[in-house]
Amino acid sequence: xxxxxxxxxxxxxxxxxPVELRCNYSSSVSVYLFWYVQYPNQGLQLLLKYLSGSTxxxxxxxxxxxxxxxxxxxxxxxxxxHISDTAEYFCAVSxxxxxxxxxxxxxxxxxx
Amino acid sequence: xxxxxQTPSHQVTQMGQEVILRCVPISNHLYFYWYRQILGQKVEFxxxxxxxxxxxxxxxxxxxxxxxxxxxxxxxxxxxxxxxEDSAMYFCASSTGxxxxxxxxxxxxxx
Numbered sequence: 529x530x531x532x533x534x535x536x537x538x539x540x541x542x543x544x545x546p547v548e549l550r551c552n553y554s555s556s557v558s559v560y561l562f563w564y565v566q567y568p569n570q571g572l573q574l575l576l577k578y579l580s581g582s583t584x585x586x587x588x589x590x591x592x593x594x595x596x597x598x599x600x601x602x603x604x605x606x607x608x609x610h611i612s613d614t615a616e617y618f619c620a621v622s623x624x625x626x627x628x629x630x631x632x633x634x635x636x637x638x639x640x
Numbered sequence: 641x642x643x644x645x646q647t648p649s650h651q652v653t654q655m656g657q658e659v660i661l662r663c664v665p666i667s668n669h670l671y672f673y674w675y676r677q678i679l680g681q682k683v684e685f686x687x688x689x690x691x692x693x694x695x696x697x698x699x700x701x702x703x704x705x706x707x708x709x710x711x712x713x714x715x716x717x718x719x720x721x722x723x724x725e726d727s728a729m730y731f732c733a734s735s736t737g738x739x740x741x742x743x744x745x746x747x748x749x750x751x
Binding site for chain 2: 560562564570571572573574579618620622624626627628629630631632633
């Protein structure tokens with residue numbers, strides 16, 4: 529069975545500092561990996577995805593994640609965060625058209 | 641840009657009442673899903689739907705739950721007799737087969 533572990537429930541960081549949100553997964557088959565962001569009182573927005581090909585994927589707002597098969601990880605990074613990045617971030621895994629399995633989420637709090 | 645829509649945004653109901661949550665998936669998508677998120681917890685899979693039938697359901701999706709795609713555009717989740725523990729945010733999602741696009745959610749409050 530698939531599972532996703534997000535070890536950090538909360539990550540406080542100052543504005544313009546770098547951040548890494550950790551995600552590890554377990555699966556016996558090839559998977560797709562995703563990061564979703566949830567702003568307060570809003571739905572889930574896809575931030576970035578790994579389906580195949582290059583192991584480094586990037587979003588339009590400066591986030592990137594690297595798929596590491598040997599470590600079964602898909603950590604999310606940003607070199608310089610903004611106040612507006614404050615949100616809940618969910619890592620998720622799926623097998624193609626299968627259901628998404630979500631981690632417990634990491635609350636990123638950016639302070640001025 | 642096409643998006644998934646959900647109605648209502650907030651539903652308040654009495655315990656034991658039936659509720660229907662509605663979703664309009666993106667028009668060319670073939671795979672449909674319902675998830676729920678209890679306040680402060682992670683998002684949990686409920687059910688997936690493809691080719692007019694349920695393809696997978698979770699342990700949460702018991703006999704009180706049902707899904708339907710009545711007219712080729714709407715995708716509904718019905719809870720026959722709501723319980724207090726059904727209070728949650730319910731998200732609909734649709735997909736062409738890879739990434740899933742989520743609606744804004746319906747907050748269900750059972751009193």
